[in-house]
Amino acid sequence: MTRTARRTGRPIQVAALGAAALLALSACSSSGSDSSSGASDSASASAPGRVSGAVTVFAAASLKESFTTLGEEFEKAHPGTKVTFSFGGSDSLAASITGGAPADVFASASPKTMAIVTDAGDASGAPATFARNQLEIATLPGNPDKVSSLKDLTGSGLKVVLCDRTVPCGAAAQKALDAGGLKLTPVSYEQDVKAALTKVELKEADAAVVYRTDVHAAGDKVEGVEFPESADAVNDYPIVRLKGARNAGAARAFIALVRSAEGQKILTEAGFLKP
Template sequence: MTIRRLTAAGAAALVLALGATACGSDGGSGTKDGGTSGSAAAPASASAPSADVPKASGSITVFAAASLKETFTDLGKKFEAANPGAKVTFNFGGSSSLATSINSGAPADVFAAASPATMKTVTDAGGAAGEPKTFVRNTLTIAVPQGNPKHLAGLADLAAPGVKVALCAKEVPCGAAALTALKAAGVNLTPVTLEQDVKGALTKVELGEVDASLVYRTDVRADAGKIDGVDFPEAAQAVNDYPIAALAKAPNKDGAAAFVAYVRSPEAQQVLTAAGFQAP
């Protein structure tokens, strides 16, 4: 009697197991995420946005921080490829000047800033359609000519006699972050120039006009082969969050929403983190 009950139970379990196997083997997958057993799922293509990213058409104008130039240019092309009826136009510059332009009525659909403070000037003026979302973070490094001829090893070296330094203006996110890092290190220095965006500070190093500048790590990576970067510990105290928002007066509201959704999608995040940005 007992043996028969156990045998019946075993048969029932076998039927259930076979049923589960049949359901789980749809498409030849042996893992929960649909990948091949024993290997990670292949990453999604950055040129094909997820199904939950809305489609777009028409012209979309994006005002974006200068430090986003390389990655956003790439993302713009991928976005257009996935949305044949869309055309993305970028205006890159210092976040503070872009915010001023938006508040002055410049036609734009999306704003991607390099700090919450600059985004706040737009949201306080009622310029954002909804709550801005942080999509990446960035940290500073010391940009130096190739080979680091001055042998700079940290922020204290920037204040040494004869060292010429370029900084971003304090109103610009990279300038505000630089001041925070210098204060954390207890370093006082007088830069030879104050630039209106991070690319301007970087160019001074490329041209040999200064010995160093404080820029984002992503900018140094984008300029690999031309300049070198020197990391410093105080950078951890001056991390910049990058918020993005569709604008309230966007001429192409649907296009703005679609581009913001794409920038925050896993596909776009792969491009951004590969360039050195940190996930939020």
């Protein structure tokens, strides 16, 4: 090695070490930002290709239409992903999760049923409220029984269906009845809101207390009747990534989509209230 080379070698080595340090600092900074769930979720949702594989979502029955649409949008934004849904009563879904059922995301129709999962230590992070829902009476098309209030459902001769009190729509219905000082004995209690609505659609019941989103989704199969007591029984809908998620990246990205402006637009168009 010449004297000139030896003289210049040290500055070159220092510069190289400096560049390496800057790269390391940049990498640490990037890693730090990813540790923030909000930042990483937003990035995952807005950058197609960053996530792939299957993601399993357990969601309240009332989310079926809107979440199916969101699942299609998610797969378009992230080629190579596949969203699989399991819809049902929130309490049943929560029990399945705590019992070990494999899932990546849980979206519940009430904080109470979400607490079953969080109290069992099966959630990763704190749940976030992404929507709210209000009750409505679903009657036969044309409302032949002239139902105009919650009190009308307590009259004799009407076959009324409610959700079971253990599921969010049933608990909300009971809360609305209590707010109005009313008592109602239904012909049946159903395990989720879709089952209650189906009874009316099949003309096996004259009316059911369901969510406004379900009345909206049913179209001309039923007619909706609003009632003031429903304002005392609005349900918050929380969502969370599960601790046992097999695809944590896709789970974060799906939750980010649900909470994004695009996701909120789909939910409000389905009749949900903003969180």
